[in-house]
Amino acid sequence: MSHDARRYFSLPSPFPMKRGGELHGARVAFETWGALSDARDNALLILTGLSPSAHAASNEQDPSPGWWEAMIGPGKAIDTDRWFVICVNSLGSDKGSTCPASIDPATGEPYRLSFPELALEDVANAAHAAVSSLGIEQLACLVGCSMGGMSALAYMLLHPGSVRTHISVDTAPQAQPFAIAIRSLQREAIRLDPQWNNGRYDDAHYPETGMSIARKLGVITYRSAMEWNGRFARIRLDAEQRDDDVPFGFEFQVESYLEGHAQRFVRTFDPNSYLYLSRASDWFDISEYGEGSIQAGLKRIRVEQALVIGVSTDILFPLEQQEQIAEGLEAAGAAVEFVALDSPQGHDAFLVDIENYSRAIGGFLGRL
Template identity: 90%
Template sequence: MTHDARRYFDLPSPFPMKRGGELHGARVAYETWGELSKARDNAVLILTGLSPSAHAASNDIDPSQGWWEAMIGPGKAIDTSRWFVICVNSLGSDKGSTCPASIDPATGQPYRLSFPELALEDVANAAHAAISGLGIEQLACLIGCSMGGMSALAYMLLHPGSVRAHISVDTAPQAQPFAIAIRSLQREAIRLDPHWNNGQYDDQRYPDTGMSIARKLGVITYRSAMEWNGRFARIRLEAEQRDDNPFGFEFEVESYLQGHAQRFVRTFDPNSYLYLSRASDWFDIAEYGEGSIPEGLKRIQIERAMVIGVSTDILFPLEQQEQIAEGLKAAGAAVEFVALDSPQGHDAFLVDIENYSRAIGGFLTRL
């Protein structure tokens, strides 16, 4: 059932890519909730982080829980009795959209590393094409979370007039060196796994080790030390949960990371991960402002925005949300800046539903 709720939008062919090259016969997967109004003025688009699919919430066709289930639905913060909500799977992600694991129509073989270089601007352009294809000229609100927040900035900048209001969630106007270092190391763990084999892996020889290390490093940076002090402290695993390896897992926090890695390793295409990760490093709104973040943001013309960040986020620190808020304000938008103290770090938007519901729900209600 899981995949049935997906719809697909065929991108214009050829679909030109920012850094050169083009895709032929490409598509993006998306899901929707609620009804588009006759005036087509109640559309809310969600752009996602690196790994989630378009299945942000359950719906009639796919009743399984979505990755933002608690936020989307009738009466919830993103109220589907008022809004027509769309979530588009990023171009380059393997959750239904064309990606390095897709068949290249020119060869009949998977693209793998022959997939053209991917930028978040391409993710934005593909999402914009899908929205236009649904007959929506202007979004009532564009919501971008984490990597999706960077894609959202690209979307608004590249498509003037396409967005009325914006909610920026735990994101950044450019990748900073700490985040680049983390992502570079994640990519290196995958690339140095002999089973990655320059992208030519298969189910028998698959870079499980590299993907596992990459995922664990991701989870470490998505959460916060403060949360873990309360949650795991120095709790040991039970004897029967431990193996004989002299350096095997002993603490609950190690087992927690292992669980995250095991759930992820075979469910995300490694090459697609590399492409999206690199795209995140490349993103820099200052490219559009002659090297200046405020000047880049000044080119974004919207009416209102809410910018949300968390003090415990080490991957996208709060100062970066403040830069976005200041920049959009200077560009003429009415901006609300929400600095939260949620202990969960970068992932707070997925966990601290109470505070994010209050902020996002309140903003949408006032639109």
């Protein structure tokens, strides 16, 4: 797989972290599409969910499809004929950015659990530093999806004036107890795998089972019960698909579907990086910036216009949390459009229900 499209920005050294500690010689990976205008006023930054890389769409250097391929490109909702699109891989993610699997220059060994505690504010600051390095003082638009939506709120709070408009996709101003509970179980599954070994695993001793269960829990919550019913009902596996020698083995199609998802994921993501980013999502709380009030925190964000999209079937980032973001940005003086979709796909709808998301996002950007 060609990674020629991936570029790297070296962060200022030392790079201080919100919760203490600092990184030396750190970097973030990013990719770009389209061309920056002479006035440098057409930049659109995308901040991603927990697991994606910076490869949001194909480009000349890397023709493989990106994670938001149907959304980004010439004539698409995020039109690269008009916008200079940047996607930054989160600090702490193993998709090219400095993360717990990276080598600590002080020791010559991987950081593992000696990596400083990671907050989404650090993700935001690293992305802002990368954008600034491209000579962009103000983004025309900042797009944040899922975890990236929380990072985007931090970006706008910590760097006032650096964003003109904002698109908030399936995210929240703080994690609700349900989301924290699920992520806590995902982390526990990884930590309880003997191969995890307090973060000291290698390719030969990799916490496969823990990562597999963590991924299955994720997939279950990224979709909705409505969709599981529609796709699988109670359909059982054919005899040849079952392993009847395994006690309590898989019997239903939905079990086998989850297993396939998990197997495709496990070795593609560093378990320690997963733990760090997952916890950062739990920690994020915009009310820290508003003396304990979400609305007061949001009111400190200054953008001209915003589009907030949510899905009624999202159980991880429920619609009422996206309503809070819309109300808060409006109270802060932004012209806000709030779009509530009924996509059956739940939290993952922004990756799947391209027709409805394209209409909302393309419509909003077209009016700018």
